[in-house]
Amino acid sequence: MAGTADLGRDGGDAGQSGAAAARVDLPPAGWDADGLARLMAALGGADGQARYVGGWVRDALAGTPPGDLDIATALPPAEVIARAEAAGLSVWSSASGLQHGTVGVVIGGKGVEVTTLRRDVTTDGRRATIAFTDDWREDAARRDFTINALSANPVTGAVHDYFGGLADLAAGRVRFIGDARARIAEDHLRILRFFRFHARFGRGLPDAEAYAACTARANDLMALSRERIADELMKLLGGARPAGAIRAMIEGGVLRPVLPEIDADGAARLEALIAAEDAAGIAGDAVRRLAALLPPDAARADLIAARLKLSNAVRKRLGAALAMDAEARPRILAYRLGSGGATDRLLLAGRAADAAALSGWTPPRLPVSGGDLVARGLDAGPVVARALREVETLWLDEDFPDAARARAIADQVAGRIKLER
Structure with a gap:
């Protein structure tokens, strides 16, 4: 796997310029190498017809645990299906997926999405009408951030970088491809995605142009469904270090159009909670962190959760975490609420030592009926x-x-x- 010292920059299809070209290890860790080799051979990977793209390439270069594996190809969806099935691989698809050029292929029990190269024809801030293309740069250009537009040769592992994503990854910089405001106009969710990716990969202050665009276009979030907003917010809160990004969003008024209840006091509570999680040695949790971020009133938090269309289980957990309770004994609290509910309430109260003491302990049942x-x-x-x-x-x-x-x-x-x- 390439270290950050090896990250170069390239403007074309040929590979990286500079003394050392960026490469990723092949095959991806945890995947069936034979199955991937069969798929890539079927798709013409050795001839430049298919590449690994997006998140897995980015994560491999950053040295972070890789996520889903995605493949892009110049082949049309019908040909992808025919070639994969001829190679003895299981394929699934849907009408919507095929419309957008995506075919699922099962490799070693895991699903891989293979998507035909695309370009945007029209966009309305929520969805795009696409057309297929055979131009790798054109396909990369429709992605949101430079670090997400990287692709890798499936035979050599050589990384293709059209927009400076390697340099941005090395610098801890999350930057839109092209004009930031225009990219947000194409898909309003990119506002929230910017802060999520900055929390994960960014170092220091957010990219100035991107931050200015996000704050200027914050009202665009009102056009999105609350489910999409909630999903992106929970992904951010579930990350390793969301507090700085959340505070930047609050200071820039990004959340005000859709979640005006989240304010600087909520950011301070979130920071205190994360400090308590760290002190207790307990993994961060998105629902618990949302509880810290929302007003410390169970009834009010439930109204916000309903507006976000969170599940009944999440709403119940938020209510339990934020309910007033004078119980000082952590094991009795765990008996009443369950270990998870007690851990939420103790950490939100800053009682890291008490929360840590509950780790691994299961409340017994009363032995008398x-x-x-x-x-x-x-x-x-x-x-x-x-x-x-x-x-x-x-x-x-x-x-x-x-x-x-x-x-x-x-x-x-x-x-x-x-x-x-």
Whole structure:
């Protein structure tokens, strides 16, 4: 894999200029090498008809865990299907995918998307009408950022770079291809994608032109579905270091048109939460971080979550994380909320040590049931329900003693209630 010292810059199809050409290791780690070799042979990879593109090439060069593997080809979709099937590979497709030139191929149990080179004909900020092309540079030009427009030869691993993406990757710079405002006008989601990629790959301040374009066109986000906004926001929050990007978005008014409730106080809470996660040695979590970012009011946060059309499970978790609770004992909190819910609430409260203490601990079940109390002579119904709550409280106060002690507590409670009757 090429290190950053090897990253050159190229304006054409021939490869990299400079003393050392950028290359990526082949085949991609974790993939079936024989299956990929068969697919690339079928697609004419050795003849320049197919390349690895986009995220996997970028991640391999950056030394970060690679994501999905995508392939671009000059071949039309029907020919991709025919060649892949002739090579004995399983293929799937949909009407929408074929319309956009994308065919799925199964390699070693994993799905690879093979997409015919494209150019945009028209765009409206949400979707594009495309036409197929055989021009690699033209296809790269329709991508959002220079670091996402890289492609790699499937035989040699040589990287093709038309817009300075290698230099930007080496410098920790996320930059739009061409005019930033024009690229945002093509697809408004690129505003949020810019901040997500800056959080992941950027160093220092955001690219000035890109940041100015995002702040100037923030109202464009209002044209997007709330589901797309939520999806992109959650991807950002789930990254390793989202706080700086979130603060930059707030300071630039980027979120104001669609999420005006997220403010500087929310950014400060997010930063405190991430510090607590780090101190506890607990992995960052997008839902927990969203809870920090939203107003610290469960009912209000639920209204925002509903507006974003988040799932019922996420809304329930947000509500549990933000509910007021005076319980100071972390293990009892875990018993009441589950380990995950307790961890959320403790970290949001800055109780990193208590959250860390819960790691690997599973709350036990109360070893006594209502039937056990009936067997001790109590009447089924409200009396047993009240007695069971009392047994549980005493059992929790003694920090989850074993079953023998729980039965002894049950004997005491049942005996006292019978004497009171």
